[in-house]
Every structure is written in C-alpha cells, then in structure tokens.
Amino acid sequence: MPRPWPTDPPTAAHRAAYAGAATTSFWLDDLPERAGDPPLSGSTTADLCIVGGGFTGLWAALHAKADDPSRDVVLLEADRIGAGASGRNGGFAVASLTHGLGNGLARFPAEMPALERLALENFAGIKDDLARHGIDAQLEETGELLALLEPHEVEAAQQDAELARAFGHDVEVLDAVAMRAEVDSPLFLGGVWDRTGAGVLHPGRLVAGLRDSALVAGVRLHERTPALGLERAGDAMDVRTPGGTVRARRTLLATSAYPPLLARLRHFVVPVYDYVLVTEPLSAEQKASVGWRNRQGIGDGGNQFHYYRLTADDRILWGGYDAVYRRGGPVGPQYDDHDPTFAALSQHFFATFPQLEGVRFTHRWGGAIDTCSRFSVFFGTAHGGRVAYATGYTGLGVAATRFGARVGLDLLDGRETEATRLRYVRRKPVPFPPEPLRSAVVALTQRGLAAADRHEGRRGPWLRLLDRLGLGFDS
Known part of the structure; x- marks a missing residue:
C-alpha cells in the first residue's frame, strides 16, 4: 500500500x-418498509418504457410526465427500486458532469464552460424538483x-x-x-x-421520494421484472420480461452496470x-x-x-x-x-x-x-431513435443522473437542445478491449495507479499511454 x-x-x-x-446498504435499511410494486403480468402497451428503477430511470419517468402528463409511462425494475447503485452509493451530490474539472478539460476543453454552467443549472434543478415534489432527501x-x-x-x-x-x-x-x-x-x-455545487444527501430517501412522486404522476411501476430482451415491433419496441411484454413507442435504457439490452454497450461499460x-x-x-x-x-x-x-x-x-x-x-x-x-x-x-x-x-x-473510459455518462440511440440510453457515470452520478435522464428523453423525443448539440453528448468513449485482454489491461492499470501513488503522483509509461489514447479506468 x-x-x-x-x-x-x-x-x-x-x-x-x-x-x-449487516451486509446490506445502510441507506436502504434506513427506509420504512413498504409493499412492493407488482411484477408485470401479461402484455401491455405504453408511450415510453423505462428499463431500470434507479436515479436515471426515476428522474426520466418524472420528467417525461412533466413534459406531457398524458404520456403513458411504464418503468421496469429487475429487483426493488433503488436496489442497485442508486441505493448503494455514498450520497455525494456533486454538480460536475465530467468527473471533475481536470478530467473534463482533458476530454472536452472547448465545451467546459457550457458543461460547468449546465452542471450548476442541473444542480439547481435537483433542489427545485425536491421542493416541488416534497422530497426530503436530507440534502x-x-x-x-x-x-x-x-x-x-x-x-x-x-x-x-x-x-x-x-x-x-x-x-x-x-x-x-x-x-x-x-x-x-x-x-x-x-x-x-x-x-x-456540492453536498451530501440520503440516496435511499431520494430514491423513495422519486418513486412516490412517479406514482403520483401516474407512472406504472413494476418491480421484480427483469427485462430479458428488446426487439423491434414495427414502429415500436417490445421489451420482453418473464411475465409479459411491454410494447412501447420509445424505450429508455437506464441499467447502469447491469448487463445491457443492447450488445454494443458491453464494449463501453x-x-x-x-x-x-x-x-x-x-x-x-x-x-x-x-x-x-x-x-x-x-x-x-x-x-x-x-x-x-x-x-x-x-x-x-x-x-x-x-x-x-x-x-x-x-x-x-x-x-x-x-x-x-x-x-x-x-x-x-x-x-x-x-x-x-x-x-x-x-x-x-x-x-x-458502471465505469466507462471517459469517467462520465455517455449517451446514444438505437433502432432508428426508438431506443436511447444514458450510462457510464463512473461513481459520480447522484446529481448527474438527472441530467442524464433529461438528455435521454430529449434524444428519444428528437428535441434539439444546447446539451444534445455538444460533442460531450454526441461522442462515445473509447471502448474497452474484449476479454481476456480486458482483465489484463485493468490489472496493469490498477498497478500503475498504485505505483503513481507511491511515487508522488508521477504517472508511468503505461498510464501516459492510456492518457494519450483517451482510455481510463477509475481506481
């Protein structure tokens, strides 16, 4: 060490x-007991299907209904809502969208003034949403x-x-x-x-408050409903689950580090x-x-x-x-x-x-x-714009998930905004190599990071090469 x-x-x-x-998250243990939302049973249709019941999915559900209260929104969660990263993190709410200024300047120097402004606007928006929906997240x-x-x-x-x-x-x-x-x-x-633009909050309370607000807004929530497949169905998409299928005009994937429904994402996360x-x-x-x-x-x-x-x-x-x-x-x-x-x-x-x-x-x-090589959320669409995703937050996502959800919805709706025009949104991170090379690269990088800590922060040849290639790995 x-x-x-x-x-x-x-x-x-x-x-x-x-x-x-206890081998459970303190944040989830600190919540009152509640009845689970029913698993999906049978087939249904929706305007929007959201896969993933963490921060990104819940923010997206709330904002989708705020944009259009008549929009029929279904949210699927494989476990209990908030059981993944959203209920397990440290509760650090930091405005940055780029995992800090240094990382952002290394990757998006020309866009950093805009990204910093959007980050602070998003942070203010979180506080506004908490007040609007009466969510006490202990911010x-x-x-x-x-x-x-x-x-x-x-x-x-x-x-x-x-x-x-x-x-x-x-x-x-x-x-x-x-x-x-x-x-x-x-x-x-x-x-x-x-x-x-920084503070701490109770992530379990935030998850619970977003869930309750989504229910009030009319979102249909289904827990214990893993999404098993994603298939084109004419102008819509079918999301297949053990108990039935959701046919939706648009689908937002918010699955974090869990196996994605789009195979291409496995190269990036x-x-x-x-x-x-x-x-x-x-x-x-x-x-x-x-x-x-x-x-x-x-x-x-x-x-x-x-x-x-x-x-x-x-x-x-x-x-x-x-x-x-x-x-x-x-x-x-x-x-x-x-x-x-x-x-x-x-x-x-x-x-x-x-x-x-x-x-x-x-x-x-x-x-x-859900680590990616640029250390910050990235975006994309598939199936002719019928599917969008926001993933790769790399551990600084409590605040950024609201921004990720907003961008994901804008991509699905074909809405051009300042954010969607940014290279930050339009460009993917450098992909990770496949196994077994991936494990070797990760191990070598971890050794390089530890060595840099032992040598006054000086980065060795391997880390300098990764810097030039735009490939990172968070310690």
Missing part, C-alpha cells in the same frame, strides 16, 4: 470491528473537501484551486492546521474546500465493484474528537482514494480505495461481501481516525459501478 497507509496486513481487531455488520449543501495526505498533493493544491476559481467556484485552500480544525486526523497535511463501511452513531465525545462541524463530504487525494461523510445521525460512511474488477464483469449479490476490501477499509479508517478506536461498523456492503 502507498503511504500513508500501513504496510502491515489488517489485524484481527480490524476485522472484528465489522464482524457483526446538505456543505461543499466537498479534498483531504491532502501527501506533500505533492499540497504542492498542487493552489493550482487546482485557481483552476476551480476560473470556472466560478468558491474555493478555499487549507493548510494542515486549518484542515485539522475542520476535521481532525494526524494524516491530514492540508485540504481544498470547494463550496460550489465495465462493472467495477466498490465497497463501503458505516459506523455506529458517534457519541458526542467521539464526534467532538473529530470535529467535522461543517459536515462536508470528503475524498482524499490519491489515485486510490477513500470517500467519507457523516450521516444525519452522525455515523461515518467510509468507502472506496479498492476497485474490484472480476474477469468477464459479472454483477450479482454474491459479490456484495468482500472481506479483503472490508479489512483494508477498516484498517485505513482507524489509521485516519485513531481517536475513534473501539468504534464498531454496523453496515458493510458492495455494489457495481
């Missing part, structure tokens, strides 16, 4: 801290705080802050003393606090597993020992980075670092529990906050991220 993480393996005490943890606009753990990260902080200010962000660079006054860890050498721990609620004394009065969402500055935040009841959510890819990209509940990663997360948590020794973790879980 790179500095500043321990080089010794995790101990029995690190494993004991999460031994009794806290605390900004995002980058924790600097290495000297080379501190050296780059002023330059990064100036770049953000050039795009209108309110950014403060913190030295070690100021950073530890915000959140106290012996590992922190400084920080960068961006107060613009790699399912990568991310893992999370959540502590028991901190006592008043424990919370005081850490500080964190301003409750920012935090990420540290390495290629292999952790993300962490407080919940409403003062638990700490702690995730990231490992990105686990399995050959062939399988996705399923059998991969949600991964002891080697949880052990490393526990060890790193107590290295970051030694004052919290003895704290227990109540929840541990994993989930698949």
